[in-house]
Amino acid sequence: MTRLINDVQLDYCDVLFQPKRTTLNSRSEADILREYSFKWYPKTIKACGIIAANMATTGTFEMNDALEKFNAITCLHKHYTHEQIKAYFKKPHPLTFICTGLKDDKEKLFKLLSENPHIDKLCVDIANGYIPKLLGFVKELRAKFPNLLLMAGNVVTGDMTQDLILSGADIVKAGIGPGSVCLTRSQTGVGRPQLSTVLEVSDAAHGVGGMICADGGCTVPGDIAKAFGAGADFVMIGGMLAGSDEAAGELVERYVQTSWVDKESGDLTIELRRYKKFYGMSSKLAQQKHFGGMAKYRTTEGREKLIPYTGPVEHIIEDILGGLRSTMSYIGARRLKDIPRCTTFYTVNKQLNTVFENMKDID
Numbered sequence: 001m002t003r004l005i006n007d008v009q010l011d012y013c014d015v016l017f018q019p020k021r022t023t024l025n026s027r028s029e030a031d032i033l034r035e036y037s038f039k040w041y042p043k044t045i046k047a048c049g050i051i052a053a054n055m056a057t058t059g060t061f062e063m064n065d066a067l068e069k070f071n072a073i074t075c076l077h078k079h080y081t082h083e084q085i086k087a088y089f090k091k092p093h094p095l096t097f098i099c100t101g102l103k104d105d106k107e108k109l110f111k112l113l114s115e116n117p118h119i120d121k122l123c124v125d126i127a128n129g130y131i132p133k134l135l136g137f138v139k140e141l142r143a144k145f146p147n148l149l150l151m152a153g154n155v156v157t158g159d160m161t162q163d164l165i166l167s168g169a170d171i172v173k174a175g176i177g178p179g180s181v182c183l184t185r186s187q188t189g190v191g192r193p194q195l196s197t198v199l200e201v202s203d204a205a206h207g208v209g210g211m212i213c214a215d216g217g218c219t220v221p222g223d224i225a226k227a228f229g230a231g232a233d234f235v236m237i238g239g240m241l242a243g244s245d246e247a248a249g250e251l252v253e254r255y256v257q258t259s260w261v262d263k264e265s266g267d268l269t270i271e272l273r274r275y276k277k278f279y280g281m282s283s284k285l286a287q288q289k290h291f292g293g294m295a296k297y298r299t300t301e302g303r304e305k306l307i308p309y310t311g312p313v314e315h316i317i318e319d320i321l322g323g324l325r326s327t328m329s330y331i332g333a334r335r336l337k338d339i340p341r342c343t344t345f346y347t348v349n350k351q352l353n354t355v356f357e358n359m360k361d362i363d
């Protein structure tokens, strides 16, 4: 019989942090670097918990070079050749994941990992983490590579999270349908609002000694803080980084008509603005660019968007980390790891104060 879950499922925009008495006098006292130790991976890493998504546009070498200065992680996209990866890892990159799907050449990947033990962080990324093949692959990887930091997903429920961790994953990637260029919800009717996903999945993961990466759906720095507040150990972002120089999308210019009309002449203002192309990995564009066209049985589950150009990614990451530090000082969390235990959320009917939304900025 069809079952209905009546609990309201929440997104980041449905909650706000309750401010709390704090022992921090300034946001500069908040420590955003966390030392992570894992269920299976034998080493520790020190990072700020933010991961650039393994999308063709954001999981680039350039992104990694810029983000590692902030101890942020990059999950490289899977369209680099192994030769390119080996050349890139000639220099140490202690916070960089490589990525694979299930259809990629397994034997070639095993060869790369066994001949290059310093490349020891792998993300197995598939849209539907519930298919049985994923568990089998995670088990195989763990048996062959006990020293691998292994992230796998995507799922949105506790049962599958625990299965993946007990099968060998250190980090489970959580999120189906929240991504900015994702069409899964409209094309398939499947998905779960991301805050509820993170709450359940992190609890399940931590219960068996694993960790989670909240993947997708962050649109403003506060959303990233909320993901940590709900229990995420890592937060993966795509769209928020996609307008930067380090993202691979093509830079395009467009004339944009603003809403202003000159008082004297009645002229409309037209501005030239710059954008970067950003596309979902299941979009038609990605299928054409990276997979030589769309398979007949597929439907497109990704969008193609123009994102306002933002310049160097360091400005964006500084903005995100500044926001995160500020959240921590509002809720009394001295360390990144303390955020969930300092978190009380209000459910709200509106996240942002949009009083002047339709007014023009002064410059």
Ligand code: 5GP
Pocket: 053, 054, 055, 127, 154, 175, 177, 178, 179, 180, 181, 182, 183, 184, 215, 216, 217, 218, 236, 237, 238, 239, 240, 279, 280, 281, 282, 283, 301, 302, 303
């Ligand atoms: P964002 O930070 O842009 O909201 O979300 C990034 C995430 O969206 C990625 O890490 C990935 O999980 C997801 N994603 C990327 N491309 C696609 C796509 O074409 N379809 C779907 N369903 N999800 C995508």
